[in-house]
Amino acid sequence: MNQGTQQTRKPVQQRGIRTKDKILKAAEGLFAEKGFHKTNTKEIAAEAGVATGSVYAYFKDKKSVFLEIYGAASHASFLERACRDIxxxxxxxxxxxxxxLQRLAKEHTLSPGFRREVAAMRASDKDVEAIHARQHDAMRTQLVDTLGRREKALRVTDLDAAAFVILCACEEVMHACSTEAPGMAQNRLLDALADMVARYVFR
Known part of the structure; x- marks a missing residue:
């Protein structure tokens, strides 16, 4: 049986969980530094300090590793809690x-290099784009629900479209906070974004 086609397993013991976490951490760093296509499973295993077979024990291939890293970084569940708590x-x-916005920024944990690789992969890989679409749809639904509870204070009437626009703006600014705005403090960007969103959404 080829390593890439053998059945993978979900770790239940602490040792296995730690091994899988090391693989994910090592892979994220390599994908960020070298890119997805220039990274292989042997390099991931070496960086994680495990045997190559250990990578295949938990992941079918390097793409499965990439998808798990990206999928686990979803802000949808965090946004739900934040909207409920504020x-x-x-x-x-x-x-x-x-x-x-400040709470979302704290949860924006993927490295700038990995996020750049995600942006490149979205254009060429339907599975990466599908994860992004699911995350975006879940966050948009949550934001529509949150805004709907403030209906009397709203200036916008098409909540679904407004939520989509807000999320796109937030996504770009969150990325810029760590990758594209040298010398521009994060708090300045978040203040400006809060001004823009509040004036756009509310009366």
């Missing part, structure tokens, strides 16, 4: 938006 009644609309 009390709009105790803050101005802008303050609530800024608080939400």
């Amino acid at each position: 009390d709009f009644s105790e803050k101005t609309n802008r303050e609530a938006i800024l608080a939400l």
